[in-house]
Amino acid sequence: MxxxxxxxxxxxxxxxxxxxxxxxxxxxxxxxxxxxxxxxxxxxxxxxxxxxxxxxxxxxxxxxxxxxxxxxxxxxxxxxxxxxxxxxxxxxxxxxxxxxxxxxxxxxxxxxxxxxxxxxxxxxxxxxxxxxxxxxxxxxxxxxxxxxxxxxxxxxxxxxxxxxxxxxxHPLAQTLPLVVDREANRRQLKLPERVPVFVLMPGSRVSEIDYMAPLFLQAAEIIHQRYPQAQFLLPLATAATRQRMQTILAQPVWQKLPVRLMSAHAEMACQAADVALVTSGTATLEVALCQCPMVISYKISPLTYIYVKHKIKVPHVGLPNILLDRGVVPELLQGNATAQKLAQAVIHWYESPQEVQNLQADFSTLHQQLRxxxxxxxxxxxxxxxxxxx
The missing domain is CATH 3.40.50.2000 (Glycogen Phosphorylase B;)
Structure with missing residues (x-):
């Protein structure tokens, strides 16, 4: 020029x-x-x-x-x-x-x-x-x-x-590293190396926080009972979602749950974590490109669900499953989205290192295709x- x-x-x-x-x-x-x-x-x-x-x-x-x-x-x-x-x-x-x-x-x-x-x-x-x-x-x-x-x-x-x-x-495939250094990310977040770390990603909109956050916190409570040393990271993209999440966490029932709110930095949280619990959407791809095992969930109002379910023409809703054309990560939606089922699915990933290794190989292939x-x-x-x- x-x-x-x-x-x-x-x-x-x-x-x-x-x-x-x-x-x-x-x-x-x-x-x-x-x-x-x-x-x-x-x-x-x-x-x-x-x-x-x-x-x-x-x-x-x-x-x-x-x-x-x-x-x-x-x-x-x-x-x-x-x-x-x-x-x-x-x-x-x-x-x-x-x-x-x-x-x-x-x-x-x-x-x-x-x-x-x-x-x-x-x-x-x-x-x-x-x-x-x-x-x-x-x-x-x-x-x-x-x-x-x-x-x-x-x-x-x-x-x-x-x-x-x-x-x-995909811009995330461009910006996120192909090889994840989980230990380095934990050090940067001042997280202990040996404790279980889970990411909760209930959504990027206030309406999603209202629907999904209480459910994710209930699942986290069950996970915490199994792993008392566990840490939970909860990255939030906007001031509005952070404010709503703070209101929810202020309820007495969640006072003892070790949840750490983060302003954005979802990629760092996912690259430090063992497993993510994530609302279906763009975030599922971000989690996959961070090489983090995940459980995908989604709940919407019953009327919206009736309107949408007959129009969906693919067997999966999560982007990793759609792009890889098979169900590599579990999807627990609507009636199946219970705290107990979500917690069990997260625990399964944490306790299945060989399955995690196979999953991460799939995620690496996906990363290369989109980069x-x-x-x-x-x-x-x-x-x-x-x-x-x-």
């Missing part, structure tokens, strides 16, 4: 991330874009990481972090108002490109409106079209100019529907679309 930053035209890139995992993706993408094109400004909706990277966030990201059909209905008027306001603001600002980061139910509607207004649109992270509602692909290719896919089986689905998509790898220079590839894609708008 021969021109200095001040000689370059100013790029305005809009981004919208609806929750903590998208906030991390967005921050990495912003930094990679700026490394290529310093004369850039970012606007939209982002969380603390994206704000630290320089986005002008027009709304509080936490207001979008709602899960489940019933829960979304309750918040729908506010969410609709935010989407309307964001679209109006971006039509006035006219960024060179809009990047919706995950949160497809929110972002694809924004992208569609902006595309009709002549603004380039990119969606970063394909919805799980291979798992359920596959017909969405035909609509998505009309809503956005390109989809950036984290998993290798996804781009072909969009190409078959006449759209553009590319596999950029590309994701930030760089995503940044190049976004800048290609932006350059066509200058």
């Amino acid at each position: 021969n021109k200095t930053a001040t000689e370059l035209p100013l790029l305005t890139i809009a981004l919208c991330a609806g929750e903590a995992s998208g906030d991390l993706l967005g921050a990495h993408l912003m930094n990679a874009i700026r490394a290529h094109y310093p004369h850039v400004q970012f606007v939209g909706i982002g969380g603390p990481r994206m704000e630290a990277a320089g986005i002008q966030s027009l709304y509080d990201q936490e207001k979008l972090a709602v899960r489940g059909f019933v829960e979304v209905v309750k918040k729908l008027p506010e969410i609709v108002a935010i989407r309307r306001g964001l679209i109006q603001a971006l039509k006035k600002i006219r960024p060179q490109v809009f990047v919706g980061i995950d949160a497809p139910d929110f972002n694809l509607g924004v992208a569609e409106s902006l595309k009709h207004a002549g603004i380039a649109t990119v969606h970063y992270v394909s919805p799980s079209v291979w798992a359920w509602r596959r017909k969405r692909v035909k609509k998505i290719v009309k809503q956005v100019d390109e989809v950036l896919c984290l998993f290798p089986m996804e781009p072909e689905l969009y190409r078959q529907a006449g759209g553009r998509a590319r596999f950029v790898g 590309l220079n994701t930030d760089e590839l995503a940044a190049q894609a976004v800048l290609q679309h932006a350059s066509g708008q200058i």
Whole structure:
């Protein structure tokens, strides 16, 4: 690039991330874009990481972090108002490109409106079209100019529907080490080397904390009875989830349970732990890439569950099981998600070192498949679309 930053035209890139995992993706993408094109400004909706990277966030990201059909209905008027306001603001600002980061139910509607207004649109992270509602692909290719896919089986689905998509790898596979030094991570966290260490990951949203945290704590209590020296790490991605977790832990029933809250640093916790108990979602892949055995669980409201269960077209819900195409880790969902069953499954991993070794070999294979220079590839894609708008 021969021109200095001040000689370059100013790029305005809009981004919208609806929750903590998208906030991390967005921050990495912003930094990679700026490394290529310093004369850039970012606007939209982002969380603390994206704000630290320089986005002008027009709304509080936490207001979008709602899960489940019933829960979304309750918040729908506010969410609709935010989407309307964001679209109006971006039509006035006219960024060179809009990047919706995950949160497809929110972002694809924004992208569609902006595309009709002549603004380039990119969606970063394909919805799980291979798992359920596959017909969405035909609509998505009309809503956005390109989809950036984290998993290798996804781009072909969009190409078959006449759209553009590319596999950029998974950013976690790029940033996490292929070989985990569990002892070093324990030393960094000042954890004893010989005691059992378990990670509790009840979710990245307040609504997930409400559903899953009490169940995970009940399971931890059973595990603690078996291993009195056990330590429990509980990393939390946002201030809102940390505040809700502190309220739950303040209840007298949990006073004696050795739970250590951590502000983010989930990867360090997982790389130090023996086993993780994790709510189904992006976090399951993070745990796998940290080489940590896990038990996956999920509970939602009965009405939401009835709505969702008939639409799922894959035999597994956890990303490690889906990507490896077999059930390498247990999934205890809805009625099977009891404290006793969760505790027993965690204990089984802790007491089965040979099975853990085999599992970690599977996780290593998965890591290699997903390991590309994701930030760089995503940044190049976004800048290609932006350059066509200058």
